[in-house]
Amino acid sequence: MAERARTYHHGDLRASLVEEAAAMISEGGAASVTMRAIGSRLGVSRAAPYRHFPDKTALLVAVAVEGFRRLNQRLRGDGTGASGSSVERLRHMGEQYVRFALENPAHYRLMYGREALARQDHPELRQAAGALLEHLIGVIRLHQQRGEIERADPRAQAYVAWSAVHGLASLLIERQIDPNVDVNALLSQTTQTLLDGMRD
């Protein structure tokens, strides 16, 4: 991506900043992202990022929003296809969710933590997170209609399901779970327990 000719104007610095910040987050966590470092990594002056983002927080918000976009895309991507049963579809979503978190731990932390970013101040971020939840609610509602799970309030059911996968993802990311445990087995046991608990 940095293979454009070295012109004075970068070309698409804004996008590169978001991308590079995400890379830095992967490598060293959110704390390792500094405006100074990101400039120099992109071969650009320290002040250049301020042409595109008013301050550091704005950049981090953009990074988090981009994370939600990717996660959203992944959850919608149909590994099992529309052909899978309702239960399979939900199970698939849960698995992909946790896998995303495991593959992008620091990014995931940025998306959901309030350590680096105060949530209420950033409507775009709020909206990006909300879209994910609405998608889950939609799937749950659909599959309630197919009669495979209990017909409780779909929003509440979504929160319960989300809690379970978010909790598992967090505990794994924060290395609270014995590294000898078989993650796949634990993941499928979690989704299974959840689906059993939601069943009529």
Next chain:
Amino acid sequence: MAERARTYHHGDLRASLVEEAAAMISEGGAASVTMRAIGSRLGVSRAAPYRHFPDKTALLVAVAVEGFRRLNQRLRGDGTGASGSSVERLRHMGEQYVRFALENPAHYRLMYGREALARQDHPELRQAAGALLEHLIGVIRLHQQRGEIERADPRAQAYVAWSAVHGLASLLIERQIDPNVDVNALLSQTTQTLLDGMRD
């Protein structure tokens, strides 16, 4: 607590440092704890804390360990008494766990997050967290024996249960859940779904 006479020697500065750091965390999050501020809040010089902790991380570790001690105590405290059924006992633990997190959000975050504290370097912290898990496993094993839940690997079951309550606690703390939602209802729905899913 600061009502001892103003002597040159503080009396029990170490304990006060931990206590005060915990208070600051409650007020402004872990990032608001600085060695400078904590000294001045206790009416002591900036350098004084270094008599008791080699560095800031050591102090934060002590605070986190203290948090685990309190949480542990709370989970063991029998709201329902030993008289409650197995299921009631587990439900009670789940509820107390989430309530602790809601009452001490920043402290909880410090205990389980790796943002402020890298976990592997601090065996005492690791051990404090481990003790909590072992307690949960013990309760689950006991109640498997009473035949009220499925006889799966108790450690795996503990991880699943822990994931659910940790996830719920985290989402609530990070304000990812619609504030209009009835927290108590959501909490009991979560524990209920979990127990249903674990039932034989």
Next chain:
DNA sequence: TGTACATCAGTGAACGCGCGTTCACTGATGTAC
């Protein structure tokens, strides 16, 4: 009981550092005529 002295919990001033951000500027670009 009184004194000498080792110990250790405090002081206060200073250090160096890395950070986010600002400022006056300059080079490149694209558009009006």
Next chain:
DNA sequence: TGTACATCAGTGAACGCGCGTTCACTGATGTAC
């Protein structure tokens, strides 16, 4: 097509700040004799 000029993405030096931590020190304490 050629030129004047507004626009805007960059530069590089500097700012002020708050931080963790160190250092030589001093005051209080407790213990040996």
